[in-house]
Amino acid sequence: MPRLNSRTFSTALAAELARPRHQGLTLYWLGQAGFVFDTPQLRIIIDPYLSDSLEAKYRGTPSPHDRMVPAPVTPQELGKVDLVLCTHQHTDHLDGETLRPLALRLPKLRFVVPAAAFNLARERIGVDRDRLIAVNAGQTLEPLAGLGVTVLRAAHEALEIDADGHHKCLGYGITLGRHRVFHSGDTIPFAGQDAEVRNFAAHIALLPVNGRSSLLKDAGFAGNLTLAEASGLTARCGIPSMIAHHHGMFAFNTADPRAIDAAASSTSFQMLRAQFQTAYESVLQVVR
Numbered sequence: 001m002p003r004l005n006s007r008t009f010s011t012a013l014a015a016e017l018a019r020p021r022h023q024g025l026t027l028y029w030l031g032q033a034g035f036v037f038d039t040p041q042l043r044i045i046i047d048p049y050l051s052d053s054l055e056a057k058y059r060g061t062p063s064p065h066d067r068m069v070p071a072p073v074t075p076q077e078l079g080k081v082d083l084v085l086c087t088h089q090h091t092d093h094l095d096g097e098t099l100r101p102l103a104l105r106l107p108k109l110r111f112v113v114p115a116a117a118f119n120l121a122r123e124r125i126g127v128d129r130d131r132l133i134a135v136n137a138g139q140t141l142e143p144l145a146g147l148g149v150t151v152l153r154a155a156h157e158a159l160e161i162d163a164d165g166h167h168k169c170l171g172y173g174i175t176l177g178r179h180r181v182f183h184s185g186d187t188i189p190f191a192g193q194d195a196e197v198r199n200f201a202a203h204i205a206l207l208p209v210n211g212r213s214s215l216l217k218d219a220g221f222a223g224n225l226t227l228a229e230a231s232g233l234t235a236r237c238g239i240p241s242m243i244a245h246h247h248g249m250f251a252f253n254t255a256d257p258r259a260i261d262a263a264a265s266s267t268s269f270q271m272l273r274a275q276f277q278t279a280y281e282s283v284l285q286v287v288r
Helices: 013-018 053-057 096-105 115-125 193-200 214-218 227-236 257-264
Strands: 005-008 025-031 034-038 043-046 083-085 111-114 132-135 140-144 147-153 170-176 179-183 204-208 241-245 270-273 278-282
Touching (some): 025 179, 111 115, 115 132, 147 193, 179 193, 193 227, 227 241, 227 257
Parallel strands (some): 043 083, 111 132, 179 204, 241 270
Antiparallel strands (some): 005 278, 025 278, 170 179
16 A cells, blocks of 8 residues: 655755655645645645735734744745646635745746636736636646646535636645645535545545634634544545644644644554655555
8 A cells, every 4th residue: 555654854945845856756744735746857836825924914803823833935945846736715825925926936837726716816926817727626637747637626614616607615636647646625524525535546635634613613714624524534535645734824723733643543544744844755666
């Protein structure tokens, strides 16, 4: 069964990303739902939030968005990026202060965004239409040679669809060579979810575990899978490895790392907690 190897590194993430890339697939956590996908050929980034734009937006409110830890890297330190994917329009997933500097530094870089957020993405990123790839649930595409993207539904408290029939929140099945990774986006369980995820046949699931606390609801923010729900989805869909994320960013919207580590000791699959300065390496010996 394919497994992830976790490797800690003592240098800054910028220095780690500047080194020659390892064989296979390596994942780095950027915080919240953000990840770097590295292969020897491609660097793909999903949902990077590397600014303090939400801290400024919510300063002085009952729900401050001060970072619990600093961003692990700046947009300028990400090196050459081949594609960016954003799952939905919330700023911690589609952040203009992160994406605009990337777009300016890398004039050929393109961005996969929900069709429902196309105009907002143009405004935040500050790019022409041809640099955005608008997608909707049910699509499959190959935006780059060696990269396949399967677009799935996500329910950030509900399955929301705009007037044009576009799902507002998405998940992505990412295929890089023989590696298949499912990033759910922000979601809760919904009817049909298991079948869609199982059909993608991922080797790795990247799932939020911050849940839907009363504190979060009272503040007017949508929730996510609980740790138990994320674990159940992974087990039911036969996914060998899961990385639990969407914790450790904002104090009012996080999960207890001790609970994640405790749960990991009793799952039928490999559960890892997303951590900074850790590389998650996958070199598949077999294809399921």
